[in-house]
Amino acid sequence: MGTAFAICLVFIGCCSNVVSLELLVREFPGCGNIVTFAQFVFIALEGFIFETNFGRKKPSIPMSNYVIMVTMFFTISVINNYALNFNIAMPLHMIFRSGSLIANMILGIIILKKRYSVSKYLSIALVSAGIFICTIMSARQVNVADEGSEEQGFSALMHWLLGIAMLTFALVMSARMGIFQETLYKQYGKHSKEALFYNHCLPLPGFLLLSTNIYNHALYFSQSTPVVVPAVGLTVPIMWVYLIINVITQYVCIRGVFILTTECASLTVTLVVTLRKFLSLIFSILYFQNPFTAWHWVGTAVVFLGTLLYTEVWSSVRAALRGPAVKEKKAA
Numbered sequence: 609m610g611t612a613f614a615i616c617l618v619f620i621g622c623c624s625n626v627v628s629l630e631l632l633v634r635e636f637p638g639c640g641n642i643v644t645f646a647q648f649v650f651i652a653l654e655g656f657i658f659e660t661n662f663g664r665k666k667p668s669i670p671m672s673n674y675v676i677m678v679t680m681f682f683t684i685s686v687i688n689n690y691a692l693n694f695n696i697a698m699p700l701h702m703i704f705r706s707g708s709l710i711a712n713m714i715l716g717i718i719i720l721k722k723r724y725s726v727s728k729y730l731s732i733a734l735v736s737a738g739i740f741i742c743t744i745m746s747a748r749q750v751n752v753a754d755e756g757s758e759e760q761g762f763s764a765l766m767h768w769l770l771g772i773a774m775l776t777f778a779l780v781m782s783a784r785m786g787i788f789q790e791t792l793y794k795q796y797g798k799h800s801k802e803a804l805f806y807n808h809c810l811p812l813p814g815f816l817l818l819s820t821n822i823y824n825h826a827l828y829f830s831q832s833t834p835v836v837v838p839a840v841g842l843t844v845p846i847m848w849v850y851l852i853i854n855v856i857t858q859y860v861c862i863r864g865v866f867i868l869t870t871e872c873a874s875l876t877v878t879l880v881v882t883l884r885k886f887l888s889l890i891f892s893i894l895y896f897q898n899p900f901t902a903w904h905w906v907g908t909a910v911v912f913l914g915t916l917l918y919t920e921v922w923s924s925v926r927a928a929l930r931g932p933a934v935k936e937k938k939a940a
Contacts, residue, residue: 628854
């Protein structure tokens with residue numbers, strides 16, 4: 609019951625979140641900061657009430673470790689948002705961030721001295737190839753879209769490459785944060801909900817650095833087309849409606865992932881999140897008619913094939929199919 613409910617939360621919440629985010633970004637490409645700020649405030653407020661009991665519950669993990677984690681988390685969120693200002697299409701943004709397996713494996717080898725099986729290395733090669741294909745195809749589209757003078761084309765390409773560099777840095781930083789969290793959980797035990805609260809509460813003062821950008825987009829949102837909210841009967845600017853939907857669906861998505869981690873093995877969680885990314889990508893392309901060539905489809909398929917290979921889904925399926933057969937032989 610809990611597992612099915614969590615999977616529904618992940619798929620419904622995350623896919624709806626992608627739709628609302630794209631609606632916001634299509635109208636105002638630089639609105640990432642106000643979206644992130646709203647998400648952080650909502651999740652921090654919910655955690656303050658229900659996780660810390662209005663600040664009365666002490667953290668299980670030392671605050672100094674949370675400060676380090678939060679610094680990385682805040683940096684990753686801001687950089688990923690700013691990357692959208694550099695002509696990065698949403699499908700490419702989603703595919704690129706699916707390459708977290710690569711960064712995790714590389715840093716795991718360097719920092720934790722881990723060693724992996726041949727299938728793991730093959731899966732990483734597939735994911736790398738898929739991202740490379742999609743990146744090259746998107747680069748060609750940038751050149752075609754900005755045809756005019758040679759100088760303008762070069763400027764657009766450099767602008768786009770800067771966005772790719774930002775996504776790459778955020779990817780590596782995200783992997784480093786994951787290793788840091790893994791180390792903390794081994795030392796102090798798993799406290800995912802507590803970490804979720806502090807990851808969203810402690811960075812809030814950092815948004816003061818982005819206050820001008822957030823305030824300007826709040827004004828832009830207030831000037832958007834007004835719509836009547838059926839259930840309430842109030843007239844609200846459409847961008848604020850999209851933002852509220854985005855904040856709620858983001859919370860539902862994160863909450864679903866949290867429940868899933870307490871109900872299922874990590875393999876199941878990874879598989880569900882991977883399938884959710886794939887479904888979100890397909891929906892984004894079809895619904896919003898994003899430019900996606902046949903090579904993009906090939907790259908996407910290779911990325912997710914590599915991800916599924918990494919999670920050893922095939923081995924689990926074979927083991928599950930062999931199970932009944934083995935039991936029948938033993939019974940005979």
